[in-house]
Amino acid sequence: MKHILHYIYVLLAGLALLPATAQGIRISSQEFSIRNDSLQIVLEMDLNDVHVNSLTAVSFTLVLQAVERQDVAMELPPVVVTGSKRFRFERRERALISGQAAAIPYLVLIDNRKTVSKNIKYRLSIPYAPWMQKARLLLRQELKDCCDLQLLGVDTLARVPVLDTGSQENKPLPAGKRMATVDRGDSAHAVPCQAREQGCAPVSAPVKPVRKPRDTESLVLYFDYPIGKDDIHPDLKNNRYEIDKIDRLFAPLRREHFVSVRSIRICGYSSPDGNYGNNERLAGARSRFFSIYLRSVYGIPRGLVEVSSVAEDWEGLVDLLDRDQPPYREAALRVISRYGVFNGREKYLMELQAGIPYKDMLKHFFPRLRRIEVIVRYEDDKTEEE
CATH class of the missing domain: 3.30.1330.60 (OmpA-like domain)
Structure with a gap:
């Protein structure tokens, strides 16, 4: 089961006045589908017109939000275009606060003369939830420099089509969630995705069965x-x-x-x-x-x-x-x-x-x-x- 969405073009006009300038990014939304108990999302992102200086970074965060309840949402791992010095600063900061939970990007692209292409295939599998039947896909853009994180804007990319879950093959399970899987393509500096909820038991010694009613x-x-x-x-x-x-x-x-x-x-x-x-x-x-x-x-x-x-x-x-x-x-x-x-x-x-x-x-x-x-x-x- 596949659901094809229309081609989307997002103009980031606000970036033109900032150290990280962009003529616009292009996002081709290819597929939303349900496989077993997971929602599969496939997007193509063209960031070739996004440029930053050495000390700044721009992050593009996809957010899946319920149409009827805006407080129900899931942030997906961001794609980050960063300057080389900013990348080193961020890496040092992560090392210093390694004991704290931090969002891990889907992909980090260092923008310099060696960067050949910024075409990204964003492929993600996330645990399915019923509210995703009626959801919208948002794109949040943020700029980070030496001392500040600034929101550039939030754009609505698409309305996720109502997905048919009637067939046995593609019907989401009523409970329990699969581990998310990610295909990261060939881009450099890909790091693990943590937008997941895990339904299988954690790694540990074998679990002795314990009978629980309704469990x-x-x-x-x-x-x-x-x-x-x-x-x-x-x-x-x-x-x-x-x-x-x-x-x-x-x-x-x-x-x-x-x-x-x-x-x-x-x-x-x-x-x-x-x-x-x-x-x-x-x-x-x-x-x-x-x-x-x-x-x-x-x-x-x-x-x-x-x-x-x-x-x-x-x-x-x-x-x-x-x-x-x-x-x-x-x-x-x-x-x-x-x-x-x-x-x-x-x-x-x-x-x-x-x-x-x-x-x-x-x-x-x-x-x-x-x-x-x-x-x-x-x-x-x-x-x-x-």
């Missing part, structure tokens, strides 16, 4: 696989232990024919090491084969199962670094925040401190990121009969 139960599973295989082999290494955890949760549900279950969500994760394409295939295949195993063993109706995957779980790695506090934590987090997935992030991590932190992460962190998470969501009328 959920979750499992975190760590399977071993034969080389070149993606299906479940129950008797391989420690897989039997993981299978027993599954059985303790699903055997009682099978006896009651899953009448109390609203949905079963399966999310497969790969660690960040290695080729992105291979990791994406691996996470998708293993979550898909696990769903086949689960349905065949326990007779789960196909319509109850929702499958998703995360190619490289960088957010999980950040969580582990924050929790375990290895001596290289701050240095590794700086690399992760500074470089995009497709702009050498793993390479810079491998080069950090002669490769010692990366080897430690390979041994102690990455294996904990390769997992399958299962969330069982029950109907509202579920009671504690068991």
Whole structure:
């Protein structure tokens, strides 16, 4: 399901009187669509006429706002065009306040003589919410210099079309939210997006099922696989232990024919090491084969199962670094925040401190990121009969 919007041209007249001048920016809105429980947004931004001096930066922040309630809105990660000195100042400021939460841009473009193109493909997946059925897309423009942040204006770009969520394939889940995924293209200085709400359980030790009325139960599973295989082999290494955890949760549900279950969500994760394409295939295949195993063993109706995957779980790695506090934590987090997935992030991590932190992460962190998470969501009328 795709919804094509018209071509949009935004004139930033206010910039002409400021140190950061622009003749205008051009935004081609290509697609709004729903896939599973996520709203997919695809835009093309032409910022070639936006220029700044070395000490200033202009940020372009997209805001999704409910039409009927202006207090209901979601800010998306901004695109920033910055001068080289301003970029260094901002980087130093982030390092000094690393303990505080800060908005991370979708993309930072340094405007200098080496800048070849400012054409940006803005592709973002965000958790779907019902108010997005009737929403507008705004563009907020702000100028930052040495001592001030100035609002240049807020423009309405488009009205998000009312999305048809009637089909099973594209219908948003009634509850729970997927991790956002971002395609950052080839531009330099891409950094991670944090406009997300995470529905899968956080990285941690396996979660013991706890039955709660009108609530959920979750499992975190760590399977071993034969080389070149993606299906479940129950008797391989420690897989039997993981299978027993599954059985303790699903055997009682099978006896009651899953009448109390609203949905079963399966999310497969790969660690960040290695080729992105291979990791994406691996996470998708293993979550898909696990769903086949689960349905065949326990007779789960196909319509109850929702499958998703995360190619490289960088957010999980950040969580582990924050929790375990290895001596290289701050240095590794700086690399992760500074470089995009497709702009050498793993390479810079491998080069950090002669490769010692990366080897430690390979041994102690990455294996904990390769997992399958299962969330069982029950109907509202579920009671504690068991």
